[in-house]
Amino acid sequence: MRVSELSRVTGVPVATIKYYLREGLLPSGELSPPNRARYGDAHAHRVALIRSLTDVGGMSIADVRTVLQVIDTPGIPIHDVLGATVQAITAARPGAGTGGEQRDAARMVDDLIARRGWQVHRTNPSRAIAEDVLARLDRLGQQRVIEALDAYAAAADLIAEADLAVVAAVEGRDARAETAVLGTLLGDVLIAALRRLAQEHISAKQFPPPTE
Amino acid sequence: MRVSELSRVTGVPVATIKYYLREGLLPSGELSPPNRARYGDAHAHRVALIRSLTDVGGMSIADVRTVLQVIDTPGIPIHDVLGATVQAITAARPGAGTGGEQRDAARMVDDLIARRGWQVHRTNPSRAIAEDVLARLDRLGQQRVIEALDAYAAAADLIAEADLAVVAAVEGRDARAETAVLGTLLGDVLIAALRRLAQEHISAKQFPPPTE
Numbered sequence: 001m002r003v004s005e006l007s008r009v010t011g012v013p014v015a016t017i018k019y020y021l022r023e024g025l026l027p028s029g030e031l032s033p034p035n036r037a038r039y040g041d042a043h044a045h046r047v048a049l050i051r052s053l054t055d056v057g058g059m060s061i062a063d064v065r066t067v068l069q070v071i072d073t074p075g076i077p078i079h080d081v082l083g084a085t086v087q088a089i090t091a092a093r094p095g096a097g098t099g100g101e102q103r104d105a106a107r108m109v110d111d112l113i114a115r116r117g118w119q120v121h122r123t124n125p126s127r128a129i130a131e132d133v134l135a136r137l138d139r140l141g142q143q144r145v146i147e148a149l150d151a152y153a154a155a156a157d158l159i160a161e162a163d164l165a166v167v168a169a170v171e172g173r174d175a176r177a178e179t180a181v182l183g184t185l186l187g188d189v190l191i192a193a194l195r196r197l198a199q200e201h202i203s204a205k206q207f208p209p210p211t212e
Numbered sequence: 213m214r215v216s217e218l219s220r221v222t223g224v225p226v227a228t229i230k231y232y233l234r235e236g237l238l239p240s241g242e243l244s245p246p247n248r249a250r251y252g253d254a255h256a257h258r259v260a261l262i263r264s265l266t267d268v269g270g271m272s273i274a275d276v277r278t279v280l281q282v283i284d285t286p287g288i289p290i291h292d293v294l295g296a297t298v299q300a301i302t303a304a305r306p307g308a309g310t311g312g313e314q315r316d317a318a319r320m321v322d323d324l325i326a327r328r329g330w331q332v333h334r335t336n337p338s339r340a341i342a343e344d345v346l347a348r349l350d351r352l353g354q355q356r357v358i359e360a361l362d363a364y365a366a367a368a369d370l371i372a373e374a375d376l377a378v379v380a381a382v383e384g385r386d387a388r389a390e391t392a393v394l395g396t397l398l399g400d401v402l403i404a405a406l407r408r409l410a411q412e413h414i415s416a417k418q419f420p421p422p423t424e
Contacts, residue, residue, distance in 0.1 A: 045352065052348045058270065079419045082411060118413040126408040133402040136264045137394065140257065144378045145395045151374035152399065153406050155367040160410035162363035164418050166356045182349065183357045184411070187364065188404045190345040194365050195403075196338040198372035199294060199396070201330040206376050207291045 003029070006039045010047040017047065025050055025065055049178070057185035071177045078167070081177040085184060087125055105134035108149065116153055159191060215241070218251045222259040229259065237262055237277055261390070269397035283389045290379070293389040297396060299337055317346035320361065328365055371403060 007014045020026040026046055029037030053059045053067065070076060070084040109130045113120060120127070137145050163183055170179045219226045232238040238258050241249030265271045265279065282288060282296040321342050325332060332339070349357050375395055382391045 048348070048351055052352065056345060056348060077419065079415050082408075082415055113409065116410075118409055119416060120409050120412045124409060124412055126405040126412075129405040130402055130409070133268060133398045133405070136260070136268060137398060139260055140264065140390075140394060142391060142394050142398075144381050144391060145399065148374040148378050148395075148399075149402075152371060152403050153410075155370045155374075156403055156406035157410045158367045158370070159364060159407050160414050162360040162367075163407070163411055164414045166360050167415075168418060169356050178352075179354060179356060182352060182354050183360075184408070186345045186349060186354075187357065187360075188400070188407070190342055190361075191364050191368055191403070191407075192400045193338040193341040193345070194368035195371050195375070195400070196294075196396070197325065197330055197332050197336060197342070198328075198365075198369045199375055200332045200336055200338075202372050202376045203291050203294055203379075204331060206380060207289065 001039050002036060003039065006043055006047065009044050010051070012047055012051060020047065020050060023061060023065065025061070025068060049182070052182065052186060056189050059185070067181055071174065071181060074173075076177075078173060078176050078180065082180050082184065083124075085181050101135040101138045102131065104138060105131040108134050108146070112149060112153055115150070116157065159187075163187065213251050214248060215251065218255055218259065221256050222263070224259050224263060232259065232262060235273060235277065237273070237280060261394070264394065264398060268401050271397070279393055283386065283393060286385075288389075290385060290388050290392065294392050294396065295336075297393050313347040313350045314343065316350060317343040320346050320358070324361060324365055327362070328369065371399075375399065 001009070003014055003017055007017055010017075017026065021028065026043060029039040029043065032038050050064055050068075053064045054061070059067070066087075067085050070081055076084070109127055113127075134146060134149070137143075163180075166183055167176050167180050170176045213221070215226055215229055219229055222229075229238065233240060238255060241251040241255065244250050262276055262280075265276045266273070271279070278299075279297050282293055288296070321339055325339075346358060346361070349355075375392075378395055379388055379392050382388045
């Protein structure tokens with residue numbers, strides 16, 4: 001198909017597709033007479049993938065490039081694909097402050113990891129994110145939320161087990177890499193949405209609205 | 213304290229604090245001779261709250277204003293505070309496309325809600341978010357991820373139960389409102405971080421890295 005049809009099929013403007021081509025997110029089309037590039041289903045798929053990472057995952061074009069490079073590089077073990085993706089998302093977050101709350105939060109995360117028996121590297125960037133959130137909650141006097149940490153971690157374990165079962169069920173290294181990336185990023189948004197649906201249900205029972 | 217000390221205590225530049233004052237996110241300080249505003253702990257707390265919503269929650273200043281107005285308005289039932297917050301975050305997300313995947317996704321969400329026995333309004337914006345994510349996963353050929361929907365929903369139920377227990381344990385309507393907002397927004401980020409830590413642990417067991 002021509003770029004105009006690729007635009008129609010994906011719902012993404014031609015100018016944006018050309019931008020993705022220039023930025024190297026989308027491989028060039030096949031040149032065919034009269035000297036116009038032709039695109040295939042793989043291009044349409046790649047455009048939908050880019051849009052999901054930017055629109056739903058909230059990623060910058062630079063971070064999308066990093067993630068796509070990881071997916072496109074043969075030979076990277078699947079375990080490292082997850083790690084590299086997380087790193088790409090994490091870099092975008094502003095760093096936390098320092099101080100007493102930060103040290104307390106670091107100990108809280110270490111203790112939690114030990115309680116759950118998780119084997120995770122010191123360098124996993126999600127440690128720092130968890131510490132940042134806990135330090136902010138502490139500073140804002142939200143001790144009750146912090147007390148829910150173990151409940152959240154137990155739920156996270158269930159989610160991660162489902163995640164890895166999904167990845168294991170997919171055949172082929174490239175497909176697995178894409179599933180790991182999409183399942184993690186879009187999964188965050190999906191789980192947050194499901195959480196709010198469940199909250200509404202439980203909240204209505206617990207705090208019934210005043211009857212008129 | 214003067215605005216310079218408020219800046220030091222919160223780690224937020226004076227210019228940014230003055231911006232929050234102009235935008236009405238932060239109440240004015242008390243004017244005291246020689247005609248300079250003085251700020252208290254409540255101001256420092258409010259600045260930390262704003263920064264958590266923008267830096268961790270990724271919210272725009274306009275959305276923060278909406279959420280703060282909800283918190284600051286007396287008489288809004290606590291159940292509605294959650295709803296209003298979710299609405300403020302949801303508006304920022306680009307809309308989904310339409311078409312066959314969208315209709316399938318809407319049915320999937322309806323069926324899921326029925327299976328879990330959730331009583332939720334048609335207008336809950338998280339329905340549309342869940343539908344958008346499922347439609348994109350469908351389009352990208354990620355059926356395996358979609359099959360994990362019930363596992364994710366079960367985890368979401370556990371999280372929401374912990375959430376509402378936290379809110380119920382907090383005394384006073386204003387404190388409850390703030391806990392609902394912070395617990396939901398910062399909780400999303402915390403849970404996503406815990407999910408990645410658990411993923412690393414399970415992934416290393418399931419896909420052991422090649423030994424050198």
